[in-house]
Amino acid sequence: MAPVSCIQRLLGSPRAWGxxxxxxALPAPAQTAAPRPHPTQAAPRAAAAVWVNSLGMPFVxxxxxxxxxxxxxxxxxxxxxxxxxxxxxxxxxADEAPVRTVRITRPFYLGxxxxxxxxxxRFVQASGYRAESEADGTGGYGYNPAYDPAQSARGDAFEGRxxxxxxxxxxFAQGEDHPVLNLTWxxxxxxxxxxxxxxxxxxxxxxxxxxxxxxxxxxSTRYPHGDDPAPLAQHANVFDQDAAPYWPxxxxxxxxxxxxxxxxxxxxxxxxxxxGLHDMVGNAWEWVSDWYGEDSYAHAPxxxxxxxxxxxxxxxxxxxxxxxxxYARCAFRNWNTPQTRYTLVGLRxxxxxxxxxxxxxxxxxxx
Ligand SMILES: [Ca+2]
Ligand SMILES: [Ca+2]
Numbered sequence: 001m002a003p004v005s006c007i008q009r010l011l012g013s014p015r016a017w018g019x020x021x022x023x024x025a026l027p028a029p030a031q032t033a034a035p036r037p038h039p040t041q042a043a044p045r046a047a048a049a050v051w052v053n054s055l056g057m058p059f060v061x062x063x064x065x066x067x068x069x070x071x072x073x074x075x076x077x078x079x080x081x082x083x084x085x086x087x088x089x090x091x092x093x094a095d096e097a098p099v100r101t102v103r104i105t106r107p108f109y110l111g112x113x114x115x116x117x118x119x120x121x122r123f124v125q126a127s128g129y130r131a132e133s134e135a136d137g138t139g140g141y142g143y144n145p146a147y148d149p150a151q152s153a154r155g156d157a158f159e160g161r162x163x164x165x166x167x168x169x170x171x172f173a174q175g176e177d178h179p180v181l182n183l184t185w186x187x188x189x190x191x192x193x194x195x196x197x198x199x200x201x202x203x204x205x206x207x208x209x210x211x212x213x214x215x216x217x218x219x220s221t222r223y224p225h226g227d228d229p230a231p232l233a234q235h236a237n238v239f240d241q242d243a244a245p246y247w248p249x250x251x252x253x254x255x256x257x258x259x260x261x262x263x264x265x266x267x268x269x270x271x272x273x274x275x276g277l278h279d280m281v282g283n284a285w286e287w288v289s290d291w292y293g294e295d296s297y298a299h300a301p302x303x304x305x306x307x308x309x310x311x312x313x314x315x316x317x318x319x320x321x322x323x324x325x326x327y328a329r330c331a332f333r334n335w336n337t338p339q340t341r342y343t344l345v346g347l348r349x350x351x352x353x354x355x356x357x358x359x360x361x362x363x364x365x366x367x
Pocket of ligand 1: 237238239240242243259260262263321
């Protein structure tokens, strides 16, 4: 059975009425989504203007354009760049091909950073929303130094599901400016819907194509900084020499060097890419709107692809603070069920650009 969207489920339940009333009772947002400069996010490298919404999320405008989506790198070349990886992992990348030109026909505002704990907390306080991990009582995943993956049924790197874990607690300390984790795809939909309703704008998750376009920011290399994984820790918060001591059996997979963070980093701790976007690579995986399809690139339209019409799992992109460099490439695709809540997965949002109405067709002068 195809999963039902959160909004559909909300509208079909008594809870929807309570939520709707909570929204209606809200005071007007302290500020509208009208663009204004953000006092703290003006990255010198990113000349692009930054705008902030009513929850304090900064957005930058991504231009319309075209890019080469995906990767067709042969396994032999990848093996040279990532010699520590088992060969089987290099042969499992068919979903990144074929590489094709994709056009993004409309500009859009994209979150300059991942959604933070503080921003999500303000949403929860204003709306009364309960994250899926709390609403269903099964919790999320978290880091527990006493937990041994080898002793668990699934062998997962993290403990869960467990009610002690949620977006409020991934098992390690997070500041309000860290990326929020343990949210489901449905939670992301609820956040976007609430922002849309309260601000009168159109918020949504980026499509998978928009996400990769924005990650690449005009580049066609493995990472926004280039092809070489060696300096990745200078550019992103990934599984590095700061994280490896906590998972010594994966030491060989850690990026060389120190990015300064064993767990999540405050968003924007690393330099922005060429379009002014931080942490597209690393820190938290990011939900996108598409259903996953292993062969979806071969069947996608060239313009504004939206992904398969149906599916079982939703795509997440970009890698996280716990991700090996190979899986933090701009082209890499991963997925989870829309109910998944996990210690590594967060999101960033799109706010659509207001499109002025098309000019009326000129009337033909009768002859
Ligand atoms: Ca790190
Ligand atoms: Ca990220």
